Amino acid sequence: MSTTPLRLKELSKKEDLLTGGHRLCAGCGAPIAIRQIMLAADVPIVAANATGCLEVSTTIYPYSAWKIPWIHTAFENAAATISGVEAMYRALKRKGKISEEIKFIAFGGDGGTYDIGFQSLSGAMERGHDIVYVCYDNGAYMNTGIQRSSATPFGANTTTSPAGSVIPGKLQPRKNLTKIMAAHGIPYVAQTTPAHWRDLMTKVRKALEVKGPAFINILASCNRGWRTPTDRAIEDSKLAVETCFWPLYEYENGRLTINYKPKEKKPVVEFLKTQGRFKHLFSPENEHLLQHSQELVDREWEALLREEAMWKAEEEKEEQKD
Amino acid sequence: MKGWRELEIGAVTEAGSADEYNTGSWRAFRPRWIEENCIQCLFCWIYCPDSAITVKDGKRGEFDYKHCKGCGICAVECPGKKGKKAIVMEEEGK
Amino acid sequence: MGKVLAVTGNQAIAEAMRQINPDVCAAYPITPSTEVMQRFASFVANGKVDTELVTVESEHSAMSACIGASAAGGRVMTATSSQGLALMWEMLHIASGMRLPVVMTLVNRALSAPINIHGDHSDGMGARDCGWIQLWSENAQEAYDNLIQAIRIAEHDDVRLPAMVCLDGFIISHSIESMTFLPDEVVRDFIGEFRPKHPLLDVNNPVTYGPLVLPDYFMEFKRQQHEAMLKAKDVVLQVAEEFEKVSGRSYGLFEAYRLDDAELAIVVLNSAAGTCKDVVDEYRDRGVKVGLLKPRLFRPFPYKEVAEALSGAKVIGVLDRAESFGGFGPMYMEIASAMMSNGTNPVMIDKIYGLGGRDFMPEHAAQLIDELKEILDTGKVKLYKDYLGVRE
Ligand SMILES: Cc1ncc(C[n+]2csc(CCOP(=O)(O)OP(=O)(O)O)c2C)c(N)n1
Ligand code: SF4
Ligand code: SF4
Ligand code: SF4
Ligand SMILES: [Mg+2]
Numbered sequence: 001m002s003t004t005p006l007r008l009k010e011l012s013k014k015e016d017l018l019t020g021g022h023r024l025c026a027g028c029g030a031p032i033a034i035r036q037i038m039l040a041a042d043v044p045i046v047a048a049n050a051t052g053c054l055e056v057s058t059t060i061y062p063y064s065a066w067k068i069p070w071i072h073t074a075f076e077n078a079a080a081t082i083s084g085v086e087a088m089y090r091a092l093k094r095k096g097k098i099s100e101e102i103k104f105i106a107f108g109g110d111g112g113t114y115d116i117g118f119q120s121l122s123g124a125m126e127r128g129h130d131i132v133y134v135c136y137d138n139g140a141y142m143n144t145g146i147q148r149s150s151a152t153p154f155g156a157n158t159t160t161s162p163a164g165s166v167i168p169g170k171l172q173p174r175k176n177l178t179k180i181m182a183a184h185g186i187p188y189v190a191q192t193t194p195a196h197w198r199d200l201m202t203k204v205r206k207a208l209e210v211k212g213p214a215f216i217n218i219l220a221s222c223n224r225g226w227r228t229p230t231d232r233a234i235e236d237s238k239l240a241v242e243t244c245f246w247p248l249y250e251y252e253n254g255r256l257t258i259n260y261k262p263k264e265k266k267p268v269v270e271f272l273k274t275q276g277r278f279k280h281l282f283s284p285e286n287e288h289l290l291q292h293s294q295e296l297v298d299r300e301w302e303a304l305l306r307e308e309a310m311w312k313a314e315e316e317k318e319e320q321k322d
Numbered sequence: 323m324k325g326w327r328e329l330e331i332g333a334v335t336e337a338g339s340a341d342e343y344n345t346g347s348w349r350a351f352r353p354r355w356i357e358e359n360c361i362q363c364l365f366c367w368i369y370c371p372d373s374a375i376t377v378k379d380g381k382r383g384e385f386d387y388k389h390c391k392g393c394g395i396c397a398v399e400c401p402g403k404k405g406k407k408a409i410v411m412e413e414e415g416k
Numbered sequence: 417m418g419k420v421l422a423v424t425g426n427q428a429i430a431e432a433m434r435q436i437n438p439d440v441c442a443a444y445p446i447t448p449s450t451e452v453m454q455r456f457a458s459f460v461a462n463g464k465v466d467t468e469l470v471t472v473e474s475e476h477s478a479m480s481a482c483i484g485a486s487a488a489g490g491r492v493m494t495a496t497s498s499q500g501l502a503l504m505w506e507m508l509h510i511a512s513g514m515r516l517p518v519v520m521t522l523v524n525r526a527l528s529a530p531i532n533i534h535g536d537h538s539d540g541m542g543a544r545d546c547g548w549i550q551l552w553s554e555n556a557q558e559a560y561d562n563l564i565q566a567i568r569i570a571e572h573d574d575v576r577l578p579a580m581v582c583l584d585g586f587i588i589s590h591s592i593e594s595m596t597f598l599p600d601e602v603v604r605d606f607i608g609e610f611r612p613k614h615p616l617l618d619v620n621n622p623v624t625y626g627p628l629v630l631p632d633y634f635m636e637f638k639r640q641q642h643e644a645m646l647k648a649k650d651v652v653l654q655v656a657e658e659f660e661k662v663s664g665r666s667y668g669l670f671e672a673y674r675l676d677d678a679e680l681a682i683v684v685l686n687s688a689a690g691t692c693k694d695v696v697d698e699y700r701d702r703g704v705k706v707g708l709l710k711p712r713l714f715r716p717f718p719y720k721e722v723a724e725a726l727s728g729a730k731v732i733g734v735l736d737r738a739e740s741f742g743g744f745g746p747m748y749m750e751i752a753s754a755m756m757s758n759g760t761n762p763v764m765i766d767k768i769y770g771l772g773g774r775d776f777m778p779e780h781a782a783q784l785i786d787e788l789k790e791i792l793d794t795g796k797v798k799l800y801k802d803y804l805g806v807r808e
Binding site: 016026059060061062063066068232234 | 336339363380
């Protein structure tokens with residue numbers, strides 16, 4: 001199997017497997033990630049998609065923007081649905097009814113992944129299906145009108161965690177799903193953004209390559225929910241990484257690698273201040289909330305650094321033994 | 323529109339048919355390509371949410387205005403040549 | 417022809433599944449159907465079938481995986497009961513709406529609360545509007561025969577709908593009866609090869625399953641499902657005819673028992689029909705013109721045929737092993753609709769019985785026939801809907 005070099009010139013010669021004419025909002029981050037994922041794959045893909053913006057807006061009957069075999073069944077079960085597809089593939093392959101190499105991807109939003117689909121995701125990963133689960137995390141239930149999810153960042157103003165005079169937006173920090181997936185002990189887990197296209201595509205290839213389940217969490221800007229202009233998807237993703245709000249890292253067979261360390265870690269307010277959903281945090285009485293946002297980011301980033309250092313130290317010890 | 327006897331059962335849909343759908347009418351702003359400032363980096367192509375930048379033989383071509391929604395991401399991400407952008411956003415209909 | 421063995425209902429179902437040898441099974445344990453998948457898992461573990469068994473983490477995922485597998489392009493089966501079916505409910509509609517011929521065994525059990533593991537029909541009746549074909553079975557033999565036929569019915573080109581085969585929890589699933597199995601190759605030939613329609617795994621002909629359908633097209637797809645159900649009735653009869661050729665056992669849309677000249681009729685599903693038939697015989701011996709109708713096909717419901725079979729009855733007692741609180745039981749509603757569209761106007765009463773596995777005894781059947789007879793004689797009905805076998 002030939003692999004297309006990860007250069008835009010070469011990649012642009014491939015067929016785009018998500019057509020234009022879908023009805024996601026102008027400037028939505030999700031389709032950017034999806035296009036990149038499918039461009040990265042050099043094998044046929046069959047996909048399942050959880051209910052949400054991506055699913056609804058790409059398949060309004062009689063139109064479908066997907067050029068690959070694709071199935072949506074419900075909201076909480078993309079992982080279970082793709083499990084069934086993959087099981088059938090194994091059955092038919094074993095019986096000699098199919099010969100092609102096919103890979104399987106499930107797509108879900110943060111609501112469909114962190115929350116309602118969490119059980120079916122965990123189950124599918126534990127069972128060891130040869131699938132890749134991709135979460136496009138835009139930090140809320142966008143399709144139903146920007147309700148908070150467990151992926152919504154601390155302090156964010158959503159329609160069910162509105163910034164009011166008594167409660168200043170979402171009070172809880174984000175659930176760290178990427179870490180939870182790593183705790184499943186599956187062969188590959190990663191976090192990335194579409195702004196970092198080469199990082200994203202490399203990770204998609206690794207995820208497709210490993211035998212067994214893989215999970216990739218992709219930050220996907222939503223200008224409607226984040227309350228940003230429509231041209232911000234890539235810039236805000238870059239800021240998320242530069243502030244270490246959304247570090248780029250991966251677990252390969254349990255071993256952590258941080259793929260990018262900003263030379264100068266920007267304060268998280270750089271990421272927050274461009275987005276209307278955090279506007280209220282910048283009023284003087286909410287100073288402490290901004291501080292807390294920074295603490296949350298620092299805590300996660302430092303834990304990652306410590307963990308990576310531990311791996312490095314251990315490997316050095318191993319080398320000395322040789 | 324087709325009646326129930328003619329439609330494929332189970333709402334099984336033709337892959338890629340959204341290509342026929344026009345989302346160009348959503349645009350409030352229209353990207354314009356200034357070829358002489360273009361360095362062919364293809365960032366605009368990889369970052370477009372709507373597959374609305376045509377590329378042929380690894381070279382950028384015109385916008386696909388049938389699908390471009392005018393989000394402006396391409397213009398923001400375009401490095402251009404010597405500080406001069408190769409994509410500018412202009413108000414639609416002006 | 418075939419082996420005669422003494423087995424439980426669950427064993428009979430597992431054996432049918434072994435002979436059917438589906439491509440994928442996805443299931444989750446729940447009493448009283450657990451044993452089906454346990455046995456099947458041992459068939460998988462011992463290479464007796466080629467099935468991929470997906471041991472999902474919930475029934476919701478079981479049905480989701482069945483849907484994915486079926487759309488992928490192969491034969492798919494599962495089994496469940498009660499809470500398991502309730503948890504699947506969302507996905508039942510999606511299997512039928514996508515026209516996927518998944519075949520499921522439903523070992524009937526009451527729905528909580530209070531939690532109860534015994535047989536009644538509230539699970540299956542709760543799923544009657546989900547777009548699945550429903551075949552109901554009096555005993556293990558019928559359940560076995562129905563399951564094999566269900567494959568052919570569901571996968572028929574005129575149908576392409578999921579199907580469930582229902583049998584009573586514990587009363588049938590766990591009691592041993594003697595029954596006749598078909599030889600493996602007879603089952604294999606009878607069901608034939610699975611013929612996929614738009615398989616997801618055909619990567620050279622990609623399709624989209626499960627788009628968003630707005631008011632402009634939605635009703636057309638529902639009309640198609642209705643059509644498939646209408647056609648399913650004929651297909652059930654065709655398949656039954658073929659099945660009789662290989663098995664010697666004959667099936668229809670329902671069983672009519674001593675109904676030809678009956679003035680009084682009982683309508684009852686599943687295992688309680690056996691008890692009722694014995695009591696009908698006793699009353700016949702005493703000269704009471706009573707008969708019985710036991711529906712087999714509940715979805716689609718064969719209104720015309722049922723009404724014709726019951727057209728001679730003056731008083732009908734419908735037994736419902738499921739409640740519709742504040743309404744008549746589900747079977748009563750169907751029989752009332754049937755009789756209405758037929759233009760005959762018998763007196764009909766509804767008896768709720770056997771909930772949560774409450775024993776249905778011959779004296780209950782006798783009590784019902786006595787009441788029907790009294791209505792015939794006096795023309796007076798005490799209560800159109802009442803409970804049978806409940807303590808005051
Ligand atoms: C069982 C169920 N509950 C609720 C819904 C309503 N619903 C549809 S999409 C959605 C939110 C999706 O959020 P997410 O997964 O984050 O995707 P996004 O729309 O943000 O891309 C909700 C709540 C549903 N379709 N099914
Ligand atoms: S609401 Fe947000 S996630 Fe949904 S389509 Fe619009 S931009 Fe994309
Ligand atoms: S304006 Fe947006 S949709 Fe149009 S070409 Fe540029 S990035 Fe694509
Ligand atoms: S981003 Fe700008 S410079 Fe690069 S290819 Fe597009 S138009 Fe040309
Ligand atoms: Mg979301």
